[in-house]
Amino acid sequence: MAPCLAESWKESADGLTYEFKLREGLRFHNGDPFTAEDVKFSFHRYRGTAAKLLHERVKAVEIVDPHRVRFVLHAPWPDFLVFYATPATGAAWVVPKKYIEKVGEEGFKKQIQKLMHERVMHAPIFEPATLHGVGSRVEEPAVGLNPLLYFAAPYEDMRLKKP
Numbered sequence: 001m002a003p004c005l006a007e008s009w010k011e012s013a014d015g016l017t018y019e020f021k022l023r024e025g026l027r028f029h030n031g032d033p034f035t036a037e038d039v040k041f042s043f044h045r046y047r048g049t050a051a052k053l054l055h056e057r058v059k060a061v062e063i064v065d066p067h068r069v070r071f072v073l074h075a076p077w078p079d080f081l082v083f084y085a086t087p088a089t090g091a092a093w094v095v096p097k098k099y100i101e102k103v104g105e106e107g108f109k110k111q112i113q114k115l116m117h118e119r120v121m122h123a124p125i126f127e128p129a130t131l132h133g134v135g136s137r138v139e140e141p142a143v144g145l146n147p148l149l150y151f152a153a154p155y156e157d158m159r160l161k162k163p
Contacts, residue, residue, distance in 0.1 A: 007023045022036060022039065038096055040069060046090075
């Protein structure tokens with residue numbers, strides 16, 4: 001596991017607490033800063049396949065400061081990071097709290113659909129592109145790789161970025 005939105009994390013000796021130090025200076029696509037409040041909001045908003053398990057095992061999500069968030073578990077759970085901090089469940093996808101509160105869930109959903117339509121549906125799906133170590137062209141991916149994975153990274157203007 002490598003740092004991304006969290007530049008570091010630590011687990012308490014008793015295995016009940018995980019604290020994440022968030023990367024500072026990042027902003028969402030709409031200009032809102034990325035904060036611990038967004039992480040807490042996104043965790044409680046998560047409704048994916050592992051939601052029931054995660055919400056049952058996490059006792060509290062505490063905001064230590066704007067760039068530090070702490071997860072307190074009911075009991076030690078060695079798989080917490082697997083379920084929360086990897087793409088396995090999507091539970092750690094962070095959304096901008098203030099933006100969602102402003103436009104609502106339906107407004108956010110429509111904006112995502114609009115962006116997906118503009119960015120994916122109108123983009124050439126099999127654009128001849130060299131992908132280092134994957135294959136000579138998108139049409140010829142290396143064995144065992146799904147070509148759809150190439151589109152998992154958002155376009156540059158949709159990524160969290162430092163100003």
